[in-house]
Amino acid sequence: MTVLAIDIGGTKFAAALVRPDGSMDRRTEVPVGPDPTATLASLVREVGPAEVTGVGIGSAGPVDVTAGRVSPVNIPAWRDFPLADTVGGLVPAVPVALAGDGQCMALGEWWRGGHGPASRALLGIVVSTGVGGGVVLDGEPYLGPTGNAGHIGHITVDRDGEPCPCGATGCLETIASGPSMVRWALANGWRAAAGHPDARALASDAARGIPVARLAFQRAADALATAILTAAALFDLDEVVVGGGVSGAGDTLLTPLRQAVAKQAGLGFLHRLTVTRTALERDAGLYGAAALVLPREVRPPAGR
Incomplete structure (x- = not known):
């Protein structure tokens, strides 16, 4: 089981492949750039292979997790942007979960930060x-x-x-x-x-x-x-x-x-x-995003 984790920040996007044991591959981080939608598409294509079982996204907010939309304060081009549907179109036929970046940071620390x-x-x-x-x-x-x-x-x-x-x-x-x-x-x-x-x-x-x-x-x-x-x-x-x-x-x-x-x-x-x-520095949000789509029973928390 491997999931694609995406971290949407105000100045950078990051993505990685994450497994239930906490191993992380293909971690990539890029500036948002003048066209954030194009940046996102390029990042997903670079990191995410076809065999992922789900996609977890942590995004700067405000967010609307019910609608899958985001309006990051520092990304003016994204207002009420359909982030979940956009990523779902790039990685079809798998579940996509969205939460705020702070929530993903907290969840990542709980899961992998000890x-x-x-x-x-x-x-x-x-x-x-x-x-x-x-x-x-x-x-x-x-x-x-x-x-x-x-x-x-x-x-x-x-x-x-x-x-x-x-x-x-x-x-x-x-x-x-x-x-x-x-x-x-x-x-x-x-x-x-x-x-x-x-x-x-x-x-x-x-x-x-x-x-x-x-x-x-x-x-x-x-x-x-x-x-x-x-x-x-x-x-x-x-x-x-x-x-x-x-x-x-x-x-x-x-x-x-x-x-x-x-x-x-x-x-x-x-x-x-x-x-x-x-304990996880810049990876906390990615781990938390991954945990959104990794069932809790397969991702035991790391010990202190």
């Missing part, structure tokens, strides 16, 4: 160009009626904060996404010591002790902790796994985040919550 089955309730957070997320309950992704459950980036953490492109104000994404952190740091006097002033340069300067860069990460950590504890109070979470490009900062983000979670946690059951960094 978190299940010990974590009955796991929240995965993707901190990157935006902030996405997903919840896995007892080994199954909780998608919600439309497929958009787990959109933690749009929990309000500052009612007097900045307007968010989603239409709300003070969303987590306006503070903790990579571009938001950089924008705040630049407005408060940061100048990158070397290279382009992006999230990677900001993390480097924060690790070197540059005060404004460190403060940008502390500010993001405080906002993330508020959103995480809101989710933890709702879902009685065991564990939070943080992935995405900004998580590459490692302890520069994780240390203040864990401290903020410990400081803000009130109710006793919140104190057991653990916060870890992704």
Whole structure:
């Protein structure tokens, strides 16, 4: 049994063949390019052979899993785009399943990242160009009626904060996404010591002790902790796994985040919550997409 896993991000598409034992072949990653539909078709033809038994897709959102359509914020050409039907036309006669990229990241971590089955309730957070997320309950992704459950980036953490492109104000994404952190740091006097002033340069300067860069990460950590504890109070979470490009900062983000979670946690059951960094890096979403179409009984979770 082999499935085709596809990860649709705002700036890149990735695909791979995945088997129930977690082995992965033909992993390929490409920029979205000026014609995302053509890019998708080329990627599927390159990676997906005729013998796959299913296709799992994790996509940046919003998504509509019932209709199989997506409207990724960073892909303007795709608004209400029939992603599931398009892929189904490229790989006919097999089931196609769709979920949000944050949900697939969480499911991938639960399956192959060594978190299940010990974590009955796991929240995965993707901190990157935006902030996405997903919840896995007892080994199954909780998608919600439309497929958009787990959109933690749009929990309000500052009612007097900045307007968010989603239409709300003070969303987590306006503070903790990579571009938001950089924008705040630049407005408060940061100048990158070397290279382009992006999230990677900001993390480097924060690790070197540059005060404004460190403060940008502390500010993001405080906002993330508020959103995480809101989710933890709702879902009685065991564990939070943080992935995405900004998580590459490692302890520069994780240390203040864990401290903020410990400081803000009130109710006793919140104190057991653990916060870890992704074990699977950029493959988490692909594993989660594969798990959408691999029956649970044939994909035992990896141990810690």
